[in-house]
Amino acid sequence: MTVGDDELWLDDDAGPLVRPYTVTSGRTRPAVDLDLLSLVVATGPPPASLDPEHAAALDLCRTPTSVAEVAAHLRLPVAVAKVLLADLVHWRALTTRAPRPTADLTDRDLLEKLLDGLQRA
């Protein structure tokens, strides 16, 4: 979604030129369930024939990245980013892992590692 020099008279304040759900062809439900903190990572080189929105999303996932971060960097609502990412998962261009289930969050080992890490932060 790069803007050519001759189009710079429209700055960010103008808001998105493309309505958010246009990039999802009007779909609001992702094909794969994704959480805000689901991690997505590219499986390899990008497929040849991606439209710019999917390519931009995939480009952000070279290392494991959360859905929330992809949405923020794309400057799209989370719900829209989820649709794009779910397409990429469906096309096997991305793999995903759901966040840890809540039950794990009373994990003493995890909490001690967190405390240790925050002491050095």
Added chain:
Amino acid sequence: MVYNEPDEVFPTQVKILIAGGFGVGKTTFVGAASEIEPLNTEELITAASVGIDNLGGVEQKTTTTVALDFGRITIEQHGIVLYLFGTPGQQRFWFMWDELCAGALGAVVLADTRRLEACFEAVDFFENRGTPFIVAVNEFDGAFRYTAEEVRAALELDPRVPIVLCDARDRGSATSVLRALIRHLLAAVPAPSA
């Protein structure tokens, strides 16, 4: 969905919520603690409408867009990424936010002693939901300083809920609040049996 990826590719992700009333310094806190510039996106939430709009007890669903601020702390040596989510400032929105709360490790309720009542809803919400939390009093310039016990009395807080003082603008102070929350969580986890 693919779950069988090797673990070394995916770090463990945990989230902590930063809650409190409007203008209490949540975004400032997230920004101070985060290693990245706080990110902002929008989330669509669907929630049963609450309040005066309900006619005759009819369950209504409304969809609303809320702004979402978040930051990140990577603990590389342990393969953990900690996300800090500032809950939406408008009180009528944030407590509807189930997806954000699901799986959260715990919460920090930021309080401003000039407007303590602004954090009542956050305290009530986490108490009712059973989400562990601590209260961090953001010490604004010019605000009268209250003792932790005075704040506890005003909030009618369970004696087991820690209250800490902080400066939300200061990285070290914000991080120490997060450590206080983790210690609070650790205290609730049974010690490993020998």
